[in-house]
Amino acid sequence: MSNGLRKFSESFHLVRSWLIFTENAILFPLKKFKISLHNLRETVNNMFSKKRQVNKMLDRIALLLLIVGGVNWGLLGIFRFDLVAFLFGGQAAIISRIIYVLVGISAIWCISLFFKEQELIEARS
Numbered sequence: 001m002s003n004g005l006r007k008f009s010e011s012f013h014l015v016r017s018w019l020i021f022t023e024n025a026i027l028f029p030l031k032k033f034k035i036s037l038h039n040l041r042e043t044v045n046n047m048f049s050k051k052r053q054v055n056k057m058l059d060r061i062a063l064l065l066l067i068v069g070g071v072n073w074g075l076l077g078i079f080r081f082d083l084v085a086f087l088f089g090g091q092a093a094i095i096s097r098i099i100y101v102l103v104g105i106s107a108i109w110c111i112s113l114f115f116k117e118q119e120l121i122e123a124r125s
Helices: 003-032 037-079 085-090 094-124
Strands: none
Touching: 037 085, 037 094, 085 094
């Protein structure tokens, strides 16, 4: 065997043994714990699915609070009647203030809806 062919053969065997070693180093722990790449992918997809469900629920709660706030402001502007203050003991009552703060936080949360709609349109295209 020529010197060049021997070096090529040695290099080939080194690369082959390195690939086998790295494959075993990566796949052996997965096989040991009986985890397949398919199961790992499903687990990650389920985690993201649950996060999407939580975000969808938070979006709906925020929209509901914005509707309450919008109706309250409409009543205040048209009839000078603050429904939240009437129901919970005045504007200074702690429950009224909590509702006002929640409506404000939901308004900030709903800013993200502008960007989510754009993501949905791009995902469908």
